[in-house]
Amino acid sequence: MNAVDSHRISKRYGERLALDEVSFTASNNQVTGLLGPNGAGKTTLIRVLTTLLAPSGGEFSILGHTDPEKIRSVVGVLPESAGFPKRKRAIDYLSYHGALYGVHWSDARKLGMDLLSEVGLGDRWSDRIGTFSRGMRQRLGIARALINEPPVLFLDEPTLGLDPGGKRNVLDLVRRLADERGAAIVLTSHLLDEIERICDRAVILDRGRVVYDAAVTDRLADTFLEVTT
Amino acid sequence: MNDTKSVALVVREEVRDAWLRGWGPWLMVGVAFALSGVAVGVAYTSQINLLDAREGVAILVRLAIGLGLLFVLFGAADSISGERDRATLESLLLTPVEHSSLVLGKAIAAMAWWLVTFLVATPYVLAVGTGPGGALDALAVVATAGLAMAVFFGFGAVLISARARTNLVSLGLALLAVGVLAVPGLLPAAVTRGPIGQFILRADPVTSSLQLLNRVVVDQHSFASEVTWLASPVIAAVIVVAAVVVGVRTVEIEPGS
Numbered sequence: 001m002n003a004v005d006s007h008r009i010s011k012r013y014g015e016r017l018a019l020d021e022v023s024f025t026a027s028n029n030q031v032t033g034l035l036g037p038n039g040a041g042k043t044t045l046i047r048v049l050t051t052l053l054a055p056s057g058g059e060f061s062i063l064g065h066t067d068p069e070k071i072r073s074v075v076g077v078l079p080e081s082a083g084f085p086k087r088k089r090a091i092d093y094l095s096y097h098g099a100l101y102g103v104h105w106s107d108a109r110k111l112g113m114d115l116l117s118e119v120g121l122g123d124r125w126s127d128r129i130g131t132f133s134r135g136m137r138q139r140l141g142i143a144r145a146l147i148n149e150p151p152v153l154f155l156d157e158p159t160l161g162l163d164p165g166g167k168r169n170v171l172d173l174v175r176r177l178a179d180e181r182g183a184a185i186v187l188t189s190h191l192l193d194e195i196e197r198i199c200d201r202a203v204i205l206d207r208g209r210v211v212y213d214a215a216v217t218d219r220l221a222d223t224f225l226e227v228t229t
Numbered sequence: 230m231n232d233t234k235s236v237a238l239v240v241r242e243e244v245r246d247a248w249l250r251g252w253g254p255w256l257m258v259g260v261a262f263a264l265s266g267v268a269v270g271v272a273y274t275s276q277i278n279l280l281d282a283r284e285g286v287a288i289l290v291r292l293a294i295g296l297g298l299l300f301v302l303f304g305a306a307d308s309i310s311g312e313r314d315r316a317t318l319e320s321l322l323l324t325p326v327e328h329s330s331l332v333l334g335k336a337i338a339a340m341a342w343w344l345v346t347f348l349v350a351t352p353y354v355l356a357v358g359t360g361p362g363g364a365l366d367a368l369a370v371v372a373t374a375g376l377a378m379a380v381f382f383g384f385g386a387v388l389i390s391a392r393a394r395t396n397l398v399s400l401g402l403a404l405l406a407v408g409v410l411a412v413p414g415l416l417p418a419a420v421t422r423g424p425i426g427q428f429i430l431r432a433d434p435v436t437s438s439l440q441l442l443n444r445v446v447v448d449q450h451s452f453a454s455e456v457t458w459l460a461s462p463v464i465a466a467v468i469v470v471a472a473v474v475v476g477v478r479t480v481e482i483e484p485g486s
Contacts, residue, residue, distance in 0.1 A: 050323055100326050
């Protein structure tokens with residue numbers, strides 16, 4: 001069974017077709033890259049697959065689940081340009097989200113501490129999020145996405161706005177999560193080199209349509225160049 | 230997850246955000262300063278017989294109710310659209326907690342603004358209104374009509390916030406609604422004397438609450454004889470609570486898309 005199985009998903013905003021019969025799959029232990037220029041439909045697809053938006057057509061399942069509440073309990077998501085409550089301490093933020101997933105406060109706190117260590121923020125657990133750099137916030141966002149120990153992880157432009165060092169840290173972390181946790185990771189980006197560096201498979205979206213869906217090979221770069229030029 | 234447990238969780242976190250990490254305590258210091266100034270002024274003008282003691286208490290109570298309701302309104306109007314603006318809503322909507330529980334929890338948490346303002350104002354009302362000032366009558370009006378209005382404002386503003394695309398729209402619409410409800414209270418006495426005018430005064434929850442305050446505190450009518458003025462604030466509160474509990478099943482990340 002595929003971790004993510006989407007079949008001919010469409011999403012229409014009035015007259016505009018944001019997704020046009022998109023089909024793709026993602027498997028455990030793999031990082032699947034969703035590549036495409038800005039406005040290609042990557043964020044819309046993630047929002048549909050994580051039940052935030054209802055599709056206009058098509059169907060999908062996550063680990064065989066189709067019920068939105070079940071899906072939300074098995075996925076972790078780092079939304080694009082996610083905001084953070086600046087006055088909260090990192091550990092309080094994670095504990096609260098853990099509790100929202102039904103984890104007892106004390107267990108959520110312990111889990112939060114473990115996750116902060118895993119993403120390299122163990123020594124900043126008691127600091128307010130407002131004091132974090134953008135790269136640290138992205139890593140905190142990944143820790144939050146892992147708070148329910150999800151088998152499927154969606155990361156929407158996780159390196160957006162990061163400096164080269166921050167990008168490298170986040171991408172290394174994502175690769176490690178797939179290898180060590182065995183999670184199915186779907187990562188979106190508009191940068192080819194990121195997808196080539198850590199993804200096992202890639203899907204290129206162009207104006208809401210899938211134009212490439214295969215392993216990361218030389219043909220990926222050629223197709224992406226065609227789309228973006 | 231159990232719905233009641235989810236609601237309690239959201240209330241707890243929202244209250245902590247406002248009162249441990251937010252502006253709550255500082256705003257209450259401001260309220261205390263404002264009430265102190267008014268209380269001193271009222272006590273002084275009463276002593277030199279420029280102002281009736283009961284009128285003085287009514288001024289104090291109007292200020293306390295006004296500030297408390299304003300805090301509830303702003304807190305509730307910001308609760309969901311504010312998270313949408315700050316891009317923190319998406320991560321909440323991605324949890325398995327039902328959206329209705331999130332909304333209900335935020336609406337209940339907004340009531341804390343009213344409760345704390347009431348607690349801060351109580352000693353001032355007691356100090357100025359003890360004896361002929363009718364302090365206990367005034368507190369009875371605050372605890373009943375004021376609470377009903379706080380529920381009406383808070384739950385109503387959360388309803389607006391859940392559907393507003395931006396925080397500015399949410400705050401603007403909430404203030405506009407309050408402005409419209411305040412209009413009947415500004416009508417000339419000649420207009421409100423007839424049966425239609427009286428109906429308008431009684432049907433409008435804001436004006437009705439102020440009428441109750443004036444009649445009980447200033448005119449010294451008994452609370453029991455004027456209790457019918459509570460009808461529209463209570464009915465309005467019940468309607469908006471029902472609308473939040475029954476009417477908000479989903480919160481959209483992009484309303485109207």
